[in-house]
Structures are given as structure tokens and as C-alpha cells.
Amino acid sequence: MRKKIVAGNWKMNLNLQDGIALAKDLNTALTADKPNCDVVICTPFIHLASVANEIDSNIIGLGAENCADKSSGAYTGEVSAEMVKSTGAQYVILGHSERRAYYNETPEILKEKINLALANGLKVIFCIGEVLEERESGKQSEVVKSQLEGSLFDLSVEEFKNIILAYEPVWAIGTGKTASAEQAEEMHAFIRSAIAEKFGNEAAENVSILYGGSCKPSNAKEIFAKANVDGGLIGGAALKVADFKGIIDAWK
Ligand code: PGA
Numbered sequence: 001m002r003k004k005i006v007a008g009n010w011k012m013n014l015n016l017q018d019g020i021a022l023a024k025d026l027n028t029a030l031t032a033d034k035p036n037c038d039v040v041i042c043t044p045f046i047h048l049a050s051v052a053n054e055i056d057s058n059i060i061g062l063g064a065e066n067c068a069d070k071s072s073g074a075y076t077g078e079v080s081a082e083m084v085k086s087t088g089a090q091y092v093i094l095g096h097s098e099r100r101a102y103y104n105e106t107p108e109i110l111k112e113k114i115n116l117a118l119a120n121g122l123k124v125i126f127c128i129g130e131v132l133e134e135r136e137s138g139k140q141s142e143v144v145k146s147q148l149e150g151s152l153f154d155l156s157v158e159e160f161k162n163i164i165l166a167y168e169p170v171w172a173i174g175t176g177k178t179a180s181a182e183q184a185e186e187m188h189a190f191i192r193s194a195i196a197e198k199f200g201n202e203a204a205e206n207v208s209i210l211y212g213g214s215c216k217p218s219n220a221k222e223i224f225a226k227a228n229v230d231g232g233l234i235g236g237a238a239l240k241v242a243d244f245k246g247i248i249d250a251w252k
Helices: 016-032 045-054 081-086 097-102 107-119 132-136 140-152 181-199 201-206 217-224 241-251
Strands: 005-009 038-043 060-064 091-094 123-128 163-167 209-212 231-234
Touching (some): 005 163, 016 060, 091 107, 132 140
Parallel strands (some): 005 038
């Protein structure tokens, strides 16, 4: 059985004190009422080490939102996969549409990041998804297939076991416009079939594919009920314990 996962992506929100407080409150809430799925919070780099001290790693996993495409050296301002791992984090989000759009992260750059993350023992939450124009011209399958091919298809089946996929239609991120459960399921099924073609049926059956884009307590249950949806990658609603827990509870 593949893992059910709800992962939060804090993005560039919350200062250190507010981030620690949120992590602490979430840990308290989930210790009192244990989740039925894996829960991960992905925080800004500077929060990681402090947040690691506040959470029970048996209940909440910890991840970064990015890492460098180089392993070490003279790259001022960058944070390596090894550094991320050394904070106690176990995950890293790579390929988020905001990184692709605003920081020019290409499939080739993402491939380097993925390789370094895996080499340092991190699990990768790899994001894919089409923009509105691509959806309107019916190109969504083509787009996600080429995102998969461009960054993941040189991995071995063994390496691929540490990949979690997140389908995030860009038009649904932070817009309040969620994909319908049917639209999500159609894309997730397509993604799983592309993985089966490349890595085999077992890899496809075992990979968790999360939905992301304006996921909220009010729509999570319907989306997560679909056969190929294994959870969510949550932005805005991960910044409030009640909302994030509401989404986690969709698995109950
Ligand atoms: P959102 O963001 O839930 O705020 O739409 C999701 C994401 O970008 O991961």
C-alpha cells in the first residue's frame, strides 16, 4: 500500500518565532489526535533546525522548500542538500512552479538538485503541473509528461522509490480555484501510467501522488477520495493549525 501524505509548504511566510510557534501547536494537536497519514511540514531554510527541535519526528516529517544544484563551494547564498539533511530534515520540495517561474529553474537544473537530494538521503517531493494557457489548449498531459521526463527519467527504479510526486495545476495555486476531483483524478491516473511505462507497474503502484492547489478542509475529502490521489501539498492552508489539521483529518 502506498503512503497517504499531507505535506505543508510554508513558502516565504512566518518569521522564525511564528514558525516555531506553528510547529509547536501542530505537534501538540497531532500528538493529542494522531493522524491517519504521514504529515510533513516544509519550511524556509532558516526555520529547519529550530523546528526540528519542536516536533516529534514519529508524527511530523520535516522538509525544505528547495536546495542548491551544486554540492558545496563558492555559491554565495545557496543551501546544499547536505546542509538541509544536517538540520534533521528528511524531505525537500523540488520543482515547485514558483521556483520554475520566478527563479528560472529548468528541468536540467532540477535534475541536478534531485540527484544531490537523493545522494544525501532526502526524499524529494517533486512538483509538476501545467499553466492555465496549457490547460486551455488541452496540453496538460504533454506538459507533465515532459516535466517528468526532463528531470526524473534518468533515475534508477531504486532511486525513484524516494520520489513523491505532487500534481499542482499552476492555475489552482493560491488562486482559490481548485481543480475538480475529476480533473485531479484524470491527471493523477495519467501520471501514474507514465511512471508505469518508465519504471514499471510496481514503482507506479507505490509512488504517492499528491494534489496541490487551493486545497482546503472543505474540499480535501472529495479530492483525496479519488483512487489515484494519495494526499495533498498544501500552501495557504498549512499556515493555520486548524486548517491544516482539517485537511489531515480528511483521511479519517
Ligand atoms: P496553495 O499552494 O495551497 O496555497 O494553493 C499550494 C502549493 O503551492 O504548494
